[in-house]
Amino acid sequence: MSGILDGKFILVAGVTLDTSIGFAVAKFAQEQGATVLVSNFGQALRITRRIVKRLPELPAVIELDVTDAEHLAALPDAVREALGPDAKLDGVVHSIAYGNPETLLGGKFLDGPWEDVAQAVQVSAYSLKSLAVACRPLMSTGGSVVGLTFDASVAWPVYDWMGVAKAGLESCARYLARDLGGDGIRVNLVSAGPLRTLAAKAIPGFEDLESMWSTKAPLGWDNTDQEPTARAVCALLSDLFPATTGEIVHVDGGFHAMGA
Numbered sequence: 001m002s003g004i005l006d007g008k009f010i011l012v013a014g015v016t017l018d019t020s021i022g023f024a025v026a027k028f029a030q031e032q033g034a035t036v037l038v039s040n041f042g043q044a045l046r047i048t049r050r051i052v053k054r055l056p057e058l059p060a061v062i063e064l065d066v067t068d069a070e071h072l073a074a075l076p077d078a079v080r081e082a083l084g085p086d087a088k089l090d091g092v093v094h095s096i097a098y099g100n101p102e103t104l105l106g107g108k109f110l111d112g113p114w115e116d117v118a119q120a121v122q123v124s125a126y127s128l129k130s131l132a133v134a135c136r137p138l139m140s141t142g143g144s145v146v147g148l149t150f151d152a153s154v155a156w157p158v159y160d161w162m163g164v165a166k167a168g169l170e171s172c173a174r175y176l177a178r179d180l181g182g183d184g185i186r187v188n189l190v191s192a193g194p195l196r197t198l199a200a201k202a203i204p205g206f207e208d209l210e211s212m213w214s215t216k217a218p219l220g221w222d223n224t225d226q227e228p229t230a231r232a233v234c235a236l237l238s239d240l241f242p243a244t245t246g247e248i249v250h251v252d253g254g255f256h257a258m259g260a
């Protein structure tokens, strides 16, 4: 059976647990014929190596802290080590965010200290550029970069400085689309509704966002089902969107389109 990602090589950055959106992307991408590599960083790498055994095929796992210049510089060689000397990447998924929940989220907007804001912006927004540029030598025949956002066009309860970081991510994706388009590299984001992942559960009061979603989204919303988001990411990684870049695709049950 043929899949939409047959013969493609995809790096999914940001897989910790099987609830991670990145895990669902890796799973669906494999089901659609892709060879997948997974990355994570620090102590969680150990957990990632265990969790990826639950995927249909065991992927190579690479260490990548997106704030570490040495890791970024070593990334092409790490991919070649995993896939062979002629390795290439057709797709890169940025499924990464971090903001200190104690100081930046859950109603702390007016007090969030700059050092923590700077870290949130570096890990959650600037890193899309860092990751795309690190992978560029492996994408000489073009490719697709896809990131994950939470609609940053409005202010939300509790999301606070992560909302500002996401606004930066959304803008970063547009500038990357501009600068990498000449290489045939598309850059798009999927704007997902609230999903019960490690990152989401760390946000104090996130359940308030979740509860409003299921009542307002015209299609309804299951905050435990990562697959609709993963499917959209894989569609953007595939050849089905050859002329789409700088775009944000909403996978939110239609919530964003409703006024009330």
Ligand code: NAP
Residues within 6 Å of the ligand: 013, 014, 015, 016, 017, 019, 020, 021, 022, 040, 041, 042, 044, 045, 064, 065, 066, 067, 094, 095, 096, 097, 098, 123, 148, 149, 150, 191, 192, 193, 194, 195, 196, 197, 198, 199, 200
């Ligand atoms: P998740 O499972 O916690 O994934 C976030 C990943 O980012 C983790 O693997 C985390 O690793 C990794 N990460 C953090 N700092 C990093 C760094 N410096 N270098 C490399 N990796 C780093 O949560 P998720 O919800 O699936 O998040 C994936 C993406 O979806 C994020 O961009 C998130 O904002 C976005 N998103 C989530 C929702 C939602 O409701 N869950 C909605 C819309 C968009 P550690 O576990 O080791 O920290």
